[in-house]
Amino acid sequence: MEGAVTQLPAIIYFGNDWFAENRTSSHQIARKLARDWQVYYIECPGLRAPKSSGRDLKKIAAKVGRFFRGLVAVEDGLKVATLIQLPLHRFALVRWFNRLFLCWVLRWLMAREGIRSSITWFLVPHLSSVAKRLGERLTVYYCIDDYASLPDVNAEAIRAMDEELTSKADLVFVASATLLEAKRRLNLHTHVSPHGVDFTHFARAQDAGLPVPADVRELPGPVVGFFGLIERWIDLGLIDYLARQRPQYSFVMIGRIAVPPSDVPRRPNLHWLGQRPYQDLPAYGKAFDAAIIPYVLNAQVWHANPIKLREYLAMGKPIVSVSTPEIDKYADVVDIAHSREEFLARLDHAVTMAANPDLIRRRMDRVAGESWDARLEEITRLVRDRLESDQAEWSLDESAPALLAR
Numbered sequence: 340m341e342g343a344v345t346q347l348p349a350i351i352y353f354g355n356d357w358f359a360e361n362r363t364s365s366h367q368i369a370r371k372l373a374r375d376w377q378v379y380y381i382e383c384p385g386l387r388a389p390k391s392s393g394r395d396l397k398k399i400a401a402k403v404g405r406f407f408r409g410l411v412a413v414e415d416g417l418k419v420a421t422l423i424q425l426p427l428h429r430f431a432l433v434r435w436f437n438r439l440f441l442c443w444v445l446r447w448l449m450a451r452e453g454i455r456s457s458i459t460w461f462l463v464p465h466l467s468s469v470a471k472r473l474g475e476r477l478t479v480y481y482c483i484d485d486y487a488s489l490p491d492v493n494a495e496a497i498r499a500m501d502e503e504l505t506s507k508a509d510l511v512f513v514a515s516a517t518l519l520e521a522k523r524r525l526n527l528h529t530h531v532s533p534h535g536v537d538f539t540h541f542a543r544a545q546d547a548g549l550p551v552p553a554d555v556r557e558l559p560g561p562v563v564g565f566f567g568l569i570e571r572w573i574d575l576g577l578i579d580y581l582a583r584q585r586p587q588y589s590f591v592m593i594g595r596i597a598v599p600p601s602d603v604p605r606r607p608n609l610h611w612l613g614q615r616p617y618q619d620l621p622a623y624g625k626a627f628d629a630a631i632i633p634y635v636l637n638a639q640v641w642h643a644n645p646i647k648l649r650e651y652l653a654m655g656k657p658i659v660s661v662s663t664p665e666i667d668k669y670a671d672v673v674d675i676a677h678s679r680e681e682f683l684a685r686l687d688h689a690v691t692m693a694a695n696p697d698l699i700r701r702r703m704d705r706v707a708g709e710s711w712d713a714r715l716e717e718i719t720r721l722v723r724d725r726l727e728s729d730q731a732e733w734s735l736d737e738s739a740p741a742l743l744a745r
Contacts, residue, residue: 347377349454470507628656659689
């Protein structure tokens with residue numbers, strides 16, 4: 340689309356850490372938007388107050404450094420800047436200071452970049468105070484979680500910010516249908532937009548020429564795999580049970596461990612590999628005979644729409660999962676369990692189906708049309724329609740005095 344970037348408003352895009360190892364919906368959508376729009380990706384402070392851990396202190400130091408470095412062009416049409424703020428959201432005085440400071444920083448950035456027409460696009464709720472304060476033509480809230488249910492956040496403060504942003508936004512998108520009703524009570528312009536999948540990337544797991552990484556290549560099979568953040572929403576008790584019951588299986592757990600070390604089960608057939616680069620996940624997935632989604636059934640998980648579900652399917656792998664509203668929609672290609680014992684039985688069956696070519700193709704076909712490109716096409720159509728509608732209303736208002744004078 341030649342020249343489209345200069346004809347469309349710039350997007351001031353509020354997301355999580357751009358340079359994080361994990362590629363989330365925040366990164367995927369920003370990258371796709373940058374094909375047609377000029378996107379200013381604003382790395383936002385975390386939802387929770389930082390702890391005194393070494394990891395949190397390093398993150399704070401890195402973010403402060405990036406804040407003073409200013410804008411960095413990372414891809415065509417995409418520049419990244421970092422915001423810092425006081426993290427104590429529960430205090431009204433802190434929220435007031437953060438709003439003044441952040442608005443000043445963002446207006447300065449917009450003036451420096453010559454941005455005269457903009458859309459603010461929020462992936463996180465705790466910058467709600469700056470929405471509608473930057474002279475934007477449109478505000479979009481893309482809500483991917485029940486943020487107030489996340490671990491270690493101030494639930495009351497985050498819920499208030501989430502509701503404020505929902506009410507302010509011109510368009511709201513939710514990743515899970517379970518969030519729709521509550522959001523529509525606050526904003527009638529709310530739409531369900533499920534997560535997409537980087538299908539071509541993960542389908543590489545079926546490439547015969549793709550080498551399996553050395554740290555999993557020699558593991559005895561069957562190999563049962565997982566990738567994602569290992570937080571309190573992961574049922575570590577279930578994982579321990581599965582590993583104990585099936586000592587002949589190798590369980591490969593890929594992802595940063597965000598729970599205390601004492602909570603992590605240790606068994607000879609449990610392999611905690613830590614984080615691996617996004618680009619290497621299909622190679623690890625190639626080694627899986629089955630993939631698992633072992634969630635704890637809490638409020639946050641109930642509203643979740645796991646990206647890994649579609650990534651596993653794009654790799655063609657058998658999946659065993661707990662039951663949630665969004666996962667249940669894929670019951671035709673996912674083995675869904677309602678107890679530990681059922682999870683184990685379904686896992687035993689799944690590993691026997693790993694090499695079935697018809698089932699591999701069926702799983703991949705199930706999500707082949709659910710790419711991030713397809714999802715974003717639906718979203719941007721609504722955004723463009725709203726921009727055109729607002730422009731038409733503005734033009735009508737401008738012409739009304741002249742018509743009345745005739």
